[in-house]
Amino acid sequence: MKRREFLRDSLLVSGGLTLGFSVVANEVRTSAAAAGITPIGDFLRITPAGDVLFQVVKHEGGQGVATALAQILCEELAADWSRVHVEFPMADMARWQNDRNGGHDTGGSCTITYQYDLLRKAGATAREMLVAAAAKQWGVPAATCRVENHAVVHAASARRSGFGELASLASQMPVPADVALKSDKQQTLIGQGKAAKIIPDITSGRLKYGIDTQVPGMMYALIARCPVFKGRLRRFDASKALAVKGVRKVFAMTPVAGHHEPPYMPHDIRDGVAVVADSFWAARKGRDALQIEWDEGEKARFSSEDFARLAADRARERKDPTGFIGDDNAVNDLTRVRKTLRASYIYPHQVHSCMEPLNCTAFVRKDDCEVWCGSQAPNLIVGELAKLLKLPPEQIRVHLLPSGGGFGRRYYPDFAVEAAFISREAGNVPVKMMWTREDDQTVNLAHHYQHMEYQTAIDGANKLFAWYEKEIRTYTWGSHYAGPELPQMAYDIPNIRYDFEELNDEELVQSCAWRGVVSHGRSLSECFVDEIAAELKRDPLEFRLSLLTRGRDAVVSEGGRISSDRMTRVLALAAEKAGWGGELAAGRGRGICLSPYGNTCVAAIAEVTVKDGALRIDRVTVAVDCGRLINPSGAANQIEGGIVWSLTGLLYGGLPIRNGRAVNRTFAENKLLRMNECPKIDVHFVGGDAERPWGIGEVSTPVGAPAVLNAIFSATGKRLRTLPIEGQSLTS
Amino acid sequence: MKYQLTVNGTRHAVDVDADMPLLWVIRDFVGLTGTKFGCGLGLCGACTVHLDGIAIRSCSVPVSAAAGKALTTIEGLSPDGQHPLQRAWEEGDVPQCGYCQAGQIMQAASLLREKPKPTDAEIDDAMAGNLCRCGTYQRIHRAIRKASE
Numbered sequence: 001m002k003r004r005e006f007l008r009d010s011l012l013v014s015g016g017l018t019l020g021f022s023v024v025a026n027e028v029r030t031s032a033a034a035a036g037i038t039p040i041g042d043f044l045r046i047t048p049a050g051d052v053l054f055q056v057v058k059h060e061g062g063q064g065v066a067t068a069l070a071q072i073l074c075e076e077l078a079a080d081w082s083r084v085h086v087e088f089p090m091a092d093m094a095r096w097q098n099d100r101n102g103g104h105d106t107g108g109s110c111t112i113t114y115q116y117d118l119l120r121k122a123g124a125t126a127r128e129m130l131v132a133a134a135a136k137q138w139g140v141p142a143a144t145c146r147v148e149n150h151a152v153v154h155a156a157s158a159r160r161s162g163f164g165e166l167a168s169l170a171s172q173m174p175v176p177a178d179v180a181l182k183s184d185k186q187q188t189l190i191g192q193g194k195a196a197k198i199i200p201d202i203t204s205g206r207l208k209y210g211i212d213t214q215v216p217g218m219m220y221a222l223i224a225r226c227p228v229f230k231g232r233l234r235r236f237d238a239s240k241a242l243a244v245k246g247v248r249k250v251f252a253m254t255p256v257a258g259h260h261e262p263p264y265m266p267h268d269i270r271d272g273v274a275v276v277a278d279s280f281w282a283a284r285k286g287r288d289a290l291q292i293e294w295d296e297g298e299k300a301r302f303s304s305e306d307f308a309r310l311a312a313d314r315a316r317e318r319k320d321p322t323g324f325i326g327d328d329n330a331v332n333d334l335t336r337v338r339k340t341l342r343a344s345y346i347y348p349h350q351v352h353s354c355m356e357p358l359n360c361t362a363f364v365r366k367d368d369c370e371v372w373c374g375s376q377a378p379n380l381i382v383g384e385l386a387k388l389l390k391l392p393p394e395q396i397r398v399h400l401l402p403s404g405g406g407f408g409r410r411y412y413p414d415f416a417v418e419a420a421f422i423s424r425e426a427g428n429v430p431v432k433m434m435w436t437r438e439d440d441q442t443v444n445l446a447h448h449y450q451h452m453e454y455q456t457a458i459d460g461a462n463k464l465f466a467w468y469e470k471e472i473r474t475y476t477w478g479s480h481y482a483g484p485e486l487p488q489m490a491y492d493i494p495n496i497r498y499d500f501e502e503l504n505d506e507e508l509v510q511s512c513a514w515r516g517v518v519s520h521g522r523s524l525s526e527c528f529v530d531e532i533a534a535e536l537k538r539d540p541l542e543f544r545l546s547l548l549t550r551g552r553d554a555v556v557s558e559g560g561r562i563s564s565d566r567m568t569r570v571l572a573l574a575a576e577k578a579g580w581g582g583e584l585a586a587g588r589g590r591g592i593c594l595s596p597y598g599n600t601c602v603a604a605i606a607e608v609t610v611k612d613g614a615l616r617i618d619r620v621t622v623a624v625d626c627g628r629l630i631n632p633s634g635a636a637n638q639i640e641g642g643i644v645w646s647l648t649g650l651l652y653g654g655l656p657i658r659n660g661r662a663v664n665r666t667f668a669e670n671k672l673l674r675m676n677e678c679p680k681i682d683v684h685f686v687g688g689d690a691e692r693p694w695g696i697g698e699v700s701t702p703v704g705a706p707a708v709l710n711a712i713f714s715a716t717g718k719r720l721r722t723l724p725i726e727g728q729s730l731t732s
Numbered sequence: 733m734k735y736q737l738t739v740n741g742t743r744h745a746v747d748v749d750a751d752m753p754l755l756w757v758i759r760d761f762v763g764l765t766g767t768k769f770g771c772g773l774g775l776c777g778a779c780t781v782h783l784d785g786i787a788i789r790s791c792s793v794p795v796s797a798a799a800g801k802a803l804t805t806i807e808g809l810s811p812d813g814q815h816p817l818q819r820a821w822e823e824g825d826v827p828q829c830g831y832c833q834a835g836q837i838m839q840a841a842s843l844l845r846e847k848p849k850p851t852d853a854e855i856d857d858a859m860a861g862n863l864c865r866c867g868t869y870q871r872i873h874r875a876i877r878k879a880s881e
Contacts, residue, residue: 062829062866195825202830203818203837205766205806212765220760245749279760280769281752355770355778355831355865404768404831405865437771633825637868641828644867667775667863676856678869 038167040126041175042095042102043073043119045087050150050164052077052084057096058115059106059376060088060198061406062641063697064634067196069115071630075189076123076182077130079163080150086197091378091398098379104400106376107411107513109598109695112630116693124179126170133169134161184628184691193633198402210373210401213361215430221422222283222434223253225272225443228296228660229509233257233271240289241275246282249426250275250290256388256421268510269414270443276426280434299508300660307449307508307657308346311472314501315344315453318470322500323485330466330495331457337466339458341535343528346722347521347705349474349655350447350514351670356404357440362419363430368395369420374403376411384413385420408513409445441670442662446655447514448474449507450521454528462536464547469525470499473518474507488522490554490567490596491529491547508657515645516698519597523702524721526593530710531719540592540710541575554596562596566625569686570594571603574623577684578605584714587611588618591710593703599694600626604643606679606707610715613731617647617679617708625686627694636683639700643681646704648673653724671726735795739764740808746795754790754798755779758805766806766834770863777862780835780842781805787842789861806834809841817841820875828866836862840876849880 036048045053054070066086074084096102102118127147134152135142138159145154151162201207226233238250253272273290277283321328331340360373369389375381378398386393403410419433435444450473457466469487487498504511514520533543548554548568553561571594575581580590588609595602602625607618620643629635652671656663664670705723712730713719720728737744739762746761758767758781767790770778774792781790782804783797809815817837820826827833836859843850843858850858855876864872 060829062827064828193825195822196827198830199822199825199827200813200818202827202833203806203821204813205764205834207830208765209768209831211769212759214763214765279748279752279756281749281756353865355768355776355829355863357769403829405829407865434769437773437776637825637828637871640870641867644869645865666773667771668773672863672865673867673869674861674863675859675869675873678867681870 038171040129040167040171041122043122044126046163046167048164050083050162052079052163053087054084055089056086057089057102057104057400058111059104059374059400059406059410060402061374061376061410063111063638064196064631065106065111066198066402067194068112068630068634069119070197071189071192071194072116073119073123075187076120077127078147078149081189081194083150084197088400088402091382091400093379093382093393104378106406107408109600109697109699111695111697112693113599113695120181121179124181125176128176128179129170129173130163130166132173133166137161137169184689190628190630191632193631196634208401209356209404210361211356211359211404211434213372213432215361215363218361218430218432219248219276219278219426220280220283220434221274221276221419221426221431222287222436223272223274223418224287224290224292225270225439226294226296227443227662228294228300229268229270229507230299231271231294231296231660233273234293234295236273236293237291238273240291241286244282244286244289246279247275247277247286250286251425253418253421256417268445269417274422274425276422276431284436296660302508302657302660304508304655304657307506310506311449311451311503312344314503315451315470315472319499319501321497324495324497325486326495327466328497331455331468331497333457333466336459337457338460339535340455341458341532342455343531343721345452345454345521345524345527347450347452347524348653348723349449349509349511350649350653351441351444351655352405352407352409352514353440353670353672354403354405354407354409357437358409358415358435359433360416360419361430361432362416362423364389364420364424364428366428367391368397370397370399371416371420372399372401373416374401374406374410375413375416376406376408377413380411380413381416384417388417388420389424407515408517411513412445437667438665441665445510445512447520448511449503450518452521452524454525456528456532458532458536464493464532466495467493468497470501471521472501472503473521474502475504475511486555487525488519488596489525490594491544492549492552492564493547508660509655509662515642516597516701519595519698519702520649520705523593523595523706526595526706527709527721530591530713534713541571541580544571544592544594562599562601567594567596567601570601570623570625573684573686574603574605574621577623577682578607578619578621580605587715589711589713589715591707591712591714593706593710595699595703597699597702600624600696600699602699602703604700604703604707606704606711608708608711608715610712610730613729615712615725615730619680619682620704620707621682621684622700622703623684623686624699626696626699627690627692629685630693632685635685635696638696639683640681642698642700643704644673644678645701647708650705650708650723651725735799737762737795737798737803738801739803740805748795750794750796752795754781754793754795754803757795758790758803764805764807768831768834770832770835776832777839778832778835780838780862782838782842785842785845787839806838809837815841816879817844817875820879824871824875824878826868826871826875828868832862832864836864836872840879843876844880850876
């Protein structure tokens with residue numbers, strides 16, 4: 001690994017007034033006024049009093065990364081955890097580069113995996129510099145000193161110096177080339193279920209999210225966006241809007257709509273009209289008073305049912321395989337097939353419903369631009385604003401803020417582009433551009449639509465010998481999805497074929513990443529596996545275990561491989577904890593979903609009761625193998641939350657569209673699971689001596705739905721193959 | 733129109749339209765941002781505050797209705813962050829993104845004032861109006877139980 005050059009001078013203190021949020025001071029304050037605070041390397045600042053300020057350069061949207069990453073670094077530092085705090089610095093693309101290590105990009109359940117080695121080394125490096133500083137002050141060899149509980153000690157002379165006293169000198173010490181790291185057994189902070197560091201600020205209301213930004217002279221803006229995807233603004237009359245007290249300006253957003261071309265990270269900005277006012281309330285009233293004529297365009301002719309039909313037609317067509325193992329036509333081998341099974345499963349569009357509606361505050365000045373928002377990819381914001389504003393990237397400054405939910409939606413820079421455009425157009429004033437909840441539900445990006453077409457072949461010996469899977473999907477990352485070329489297939493089946501076809505041009509709403517991204521639809525294969533087990537009259541658990549061949553690696557996303565042994569272990573743990581095989585009263589059922597995701601694997605078992613056609617989800621047991629656990633409490637919270645997410649999508653999800661317009665506008669129609677509907681969720685980690693940590697943020701979002709669908713079958717004999725359940729009958 | 737509001741024991745004078753919901757007065761005019769905007773329709777609970785000690789959805793109550801009454805926001809729930817619910821939230825490592833949690837805590841505080849020892853069903857019922865997209869319901873429930881002991 002390349003040795004990183006640790007910067008001695010703080011780049012966090014730049015010329016001019018910048019506002020940095022610090023948990024230590026518990027108020028918004030200027031970084032420039034932070035006298036005496038010493039940076040050591042890129043991730044650490046130490047106050048004169050000795051408080052350790054961990055720099056959170058990744059996005060904190062509830063995954064607990066701020067805390068877990070701090071634990072990793074502070075492990076090597078022997079810091080007193082109670083004196084460790086987390087800070088969100090300004091984005092700095094030069095300092096923290098997206099090179100699989102230190103950058104700001106946050107997504108894919110990759111954060112811990114990418115930063116584990118880097119932060120351990122950063123902590124150890126800072127340790128050595130603090131030790132060197134103490135040794136120099138005391139005139140003793142560094143090898144005779146060590147860190148202990150937030151200080152450096154020299155045992156022989158019983159001397160002790162705290163981190164605060166040493167920080168300034170430490171930052172001037174030479175950066176060591178090699179540092180010793182603690183062994184796994186020596187770790188005392190990693191593996192501990194510490195409460196998240198941001199909790200006191202959350203429970204007191206002090207934590208500032210993007211939407212809480214307050215800048216002197218700030219205006220508020222709302223945008224009336226075309227209700228139909230790819231529709232155009234024809235004309236508008238702002239006279240009534242401008243007559244509303246507090247409304248200052250009204251103008252078209254058309255110049256920025258469609259400004260940003262995919263091929264990568266598409267983020268459609270709809271045509272619309274912006275209203276700028278001196279308060280949110282005035283902006284809202286102003287927007288309501290706009291009179292707009294849209295050219296709704298082609299997509300206004302279509303509804304969800306039309307799209308579903310189109311996808312189903314495409315799914316039935318057999319074209320060339322995208323990838324295969326063995327014989328690509330084995331499912332049709334009439335010399336061998338005794339029984340064919342077919343099924344279509346649909347995982348539809350879903351809305352993110354981040355609790356913090358999208359927003360961005362932007363201040364475009366003559367030569368620079370400042371932006372405040374929660375963003376999973378500030379580099380994309382910088383890139384897009386540099387193009388829009390024709391400014392050098394270094395002059396686009398992004399304040400990193402925690403968000404009320406990223407979930408993949410906050411990866412896209414569109415809301416920052418909207419805000420910057422408005423700031424400039426309104427006369428170079430600071431503007432907080434906000435989305436209402438109705439905007440969020442009706443004109444937003446959404447989880448892509450996935451139609452999964454399955455076919456399988458069973459031979460005379462009752463062996464499952466061929467698997468065919470065709471996925472029809474709308475946009476995800478690029479205009480043409482490059483991979484993977486095989487199904488997300490845990491099981492040892494000799495002939496596997498995967499076909500993929502995109503439906504990007506026909507989509508009725510812009511698609512984007514939604515937590516587990518493609519895994520939600522692809523995990524419905526676990527329902528089809530259940531159908532095969534039922535056909536063969538085999539126990540769903542026993543059948544799956546029989547297909548996990550010992551010693552075999554299974555292909556999961558994009559070349560990632562997970563051993564069957566790990567999957568067997570996680571499945572067996574879930575079964576044990578859920579009491580699989582135990583007696584089930586009438587109307588009760590159990591269902592399994594096994595999901596390898598990246599390098600993590602998850603098995604979920606749902607227990608349900610169906611009575612008088614009504615479903616109650618009683619319990620979901622989840623077993624997780626995510627390698628080395630950094631924070632078991634935070635990790636369990638993620639798994640629990642992912643199950644709730646999965647169940648919301650199953651019970652209430654979807655995005656019905658009529659004549660190009662989204663039908664559901666509020667939480668009354670787009671329901672989220674509530675506390676009284678939440679089942680008991682039991683999470684078990686496999687434990688053991690894994691060396692490396694793997695991801696956790698998205699790994700349970702695909703598993704709740706298939707497990708419950710399988711449990712419904714177990715309880716009723718009824719097989720449901722599309723989401724949401726709401727509106728479908730549970731009686732045979 | 734001019735209004736006098738008492739928020740967390742402090743008097744504030746604001747000049748806003750009579751129909752402006754309390755939520756926006758609190759956030760943008762009094763300047764307390766702990767109370768959150770989630771939907772503006774009283775469907776998510778993120779905006780929950782106490783009006784004369786009772787939980788209300790501030791997005792759905794106009795400023796004119798608060799004249800002469802005592803408003804308490806999350807910032808005023810305790811002087812030191814040590815309300816039993818705030819402590820239980822920390823001990824139980826409850827929040828994820830945290831955006832809904834001020835509303836959850838204010839709702840729970842109102843419940844515990846009315847029913848100091850609620851049953852599981854009473855907790856579920858009282859909290860059913862507060863959404864958590866991150867799905868921390870199990871932990872919220874446990875923390876309320878803990879705080880009520």
